[in-house]
Amino acid sequence: MSLIYTLRLADDALILGHRISEWTGHGPILEQDIAITNTALDHLGRARSLYQYAAELFNQLPDAQKTSVFTSVAINALVAAGTPVDEDDLAYLRDSGDFRNLLLTEQPNGDWACTIARSFYYDAFHYFYFSALQHSSNAALAAIAAKSLKETTYHLRWSSEWVIRLGDGTEESHNRMQQAIDDMWMYTGEMLTMNAAEQEALAAGYGVDIAQIAPLWQNRVKEILEEATLTLPLGTWMQQGGKDGIHSENMGYILAEMQFLQRAYPGMEW
Amino acid sequence: MSQQNKNEWPLWEVFIRSKAGLDHKHAGSLHAADAQMAIENARDVYTRRMEGVSIWVVESKYIRASDPGEAASLYEPATDKIYRHPTFYDLPDEVKYM
Numbered sequence: 001m002s003l004i005y006t007l008r009l010a011d012d013a014l015i016l017g018h019r020i021s022e023w024t025g026h027g028p029i030l031e032q033d034i035a036i037t038n039t040a041l042d043h044l045g046r047a048r049s050l051y052q053y054a055a056e057l058f059n060q061l062p063d064a065q066k067t068s069v070f071t072s073v074a075i076n077a078l079v080a081a082g083t084p085v086d087e088d089d090l091a092y093l094r095d096s097g098d099f100r101n102l103l104l105t106e107q108p109n110g111d112w113a114c115t116i117a118r119s120f121y122y123d124a125f126h127y128f129y130f131s132a133l134q135h136s137s138n139a140a141l142a143a144i145a146a147k148s149l150k151e152t153t154y155h156l157r158w159s160s161e162w163v164i165r166l167g168d169g170t171e172e173s174h175n176r177m178q179q180a181i182d183d184m185w186m187y188t189g190e191m192l193t194m195n196a197a198e199q200e201a202l203a204a205g206y207g208v209d210i211a212q213i214a215p216l217w218q219n220r221v222k223e224i225l226e227e228a229t230l231t232l233p234l235g236t237w238m239q240q241g242g243k244d245g246i247h248s249e250n251m252g253y254i255l256a257e258m259q260f261l262q263r264a265y266p267g268m269e270w
Numbered sequence: 271m272s273q274q275n276k277n278e279w280p281l282w283e284v285f286i287r288s289k290a291g292l293d294h295k296h297a298g299s300l301h302a303a304d305a306q307m308a309i310e311n312a313r314d315v316y317t318r319r320m321e322g323v324s325i326w327v328v329e330s331k332y333i334r335a336s337d338p339g340e341a342a343s344l345y346e347p348a349t350d351k352i353y354r355h356p357t358f359y360d361l362p363d364e365v366k367y368m
Contacts, residue, residue: 029279029301030300030301031300031301031302031311031314031315034314034315035310035311035314038314038318154313158310161306161307165303
């Protein structure tokens, strides 16, 4: 159903946005600190739009169905009490088993090269993904995709250029960039493989056909890595599970940091 | 100008033209490794709040500024040459707001 499809996209944006925001105040250079913080804000803004839509969809479900969507105790308590769910509830009251973000998004920032590699793989995919999703039969998703496409176009430009600068740079930057490209590679397969919910969405007419996008992604990645004098990783074993709620150890720490305030002080506002 | 630290990226001056504007105005300066990055840094630092729709960047070393110590000889002679101003015409009413 489009709720699950939308939530997955929102979770990606939230977790990646959160990870990127960890660089705030710690960027290697002032201008890049601002640049990467802007990117984090772009992702968080997208997460908000998607969670708002997801909340609408959730609240429209028949009551009997609502309690079987999530396993997290906190959000189900809200649902049982009959309270409509909003974007903040979705972001702060679900535990890792209910999050469906890609494993790629929860990887640690590492050094600058590692962050760039993660963003590069993600941006290259989402550039083609949103280009397709803006034609979705679902008007809300199409509109969010159109706006996201503009942001992603810039993100891809930014991350590609950093891959090239670091790859085709000094010996140290080249080695670090190659290491990062290699380390993040096993998380890219999950992006390119459709799970059941995505197959369903495609069949229903509103989802993106990821099979069409995979070769576009592969070509773009190859092109940039070549220009960066980097070697395309050859591994074929891919880590999976994020899209279905099976996350790495990282997720617990991310949620603990992100959700602590809302859970310790329920309903608090700035 | 003092010798630039070899470990620092070059400094660039940034000029931004606003949506309704006709000319690029100096917005500030930033460091960047090359022209492409300078444009992107300017976009990220100086257009976050829709300050502009066009960016020019110039490496600071290419800016030539006049010496304030020469201000007297450069600018004062112009102060008493009223014949250089187009103020001796009687403008007809139709073009009063020229």
